[in-house]
Amino acid sequence: MQSTRVEPGADPDAPQGQTANPSGWARLNLRLSPEDQLRVIGLYQRSGARSKSDFVRGQILREDFKVVTVSAAQDDYYRKLSELTAQVHRIGVLYNQAVRSLNSYHSVRIAATLTAKLEGYAAELQELLRRAIALTEEYRRDA
Numbered sequence: 432m433q434s435t436r437v438e439p440g441a442d443p444d445a446p447q448g449q450t451a452n453p454s455g456w457a458r459l460n461l462r463l464s465p466e467d468q469l470r471v472i473g474l475y476q477r478s479g480a481r482s483k484s485d486f487v488r489g490q491i492l493r494e495d496f497k498v499v500t501v502s503a504a505q506d507d508y509y510r511k512l513s514e515l516t517a518q519v520h521r522i523g524v525l526y527n528q529a530v531r532s533l534n535s536y537h538s539v540r541i542a543a544t545l546t547a548k549l550e551g552y553a554a555e556l557q558e559l560l561r562r563a564i565a566l567t568e569e570y571r572r573d574a
Contacts, residue, residue: 474486474490504570504573505570508567508570511566512566512567515563515566516563518559519556519559519560519563522552522555522556522559523556525548526556529545529548529549529552530549532545533545
């Protein structure tokens with residue numbers, strides 16, 4: 432069995448002596464009609480590719496890519512779910528502040544006030560989570 436040494440920067444599949452990046456091929460320019468531009472932009476947006484370069488490279492080299500389709504129902508669901516998530520985060524921050532205050536103060540009156548706040552925050556969190564579950568169940572029924 433004979434081994435072949437590949438020089439650094441050389442393409443193992445290229446003919447002997449050619450590098451993976453021959454001059455003039457480092458950057459490619461492409462002209463598209465406005466209709467083709469819109470089509471390529473749409474494909475890129477649905478592809479899930481990290482960058483335009485990754486998308487074009489994948490297309491030229493015929494690599495697989497995923498197509499993400501978003502319907503109006505999905506868009507509405509994600510918007511509502513994002514709003515609920517933001518509210519849960521806001522209440523979580525307030526809950527954490529109340530717990531920290533409760534741990535640092537030792538007055539009975541302050542402890543009672545903060546405990547009441549914590550109970551209110553916990554009830555709000557439960558309601559938001561119930562709404563998120565209901566939203567998801569409704570989305571699954573409609574899908």
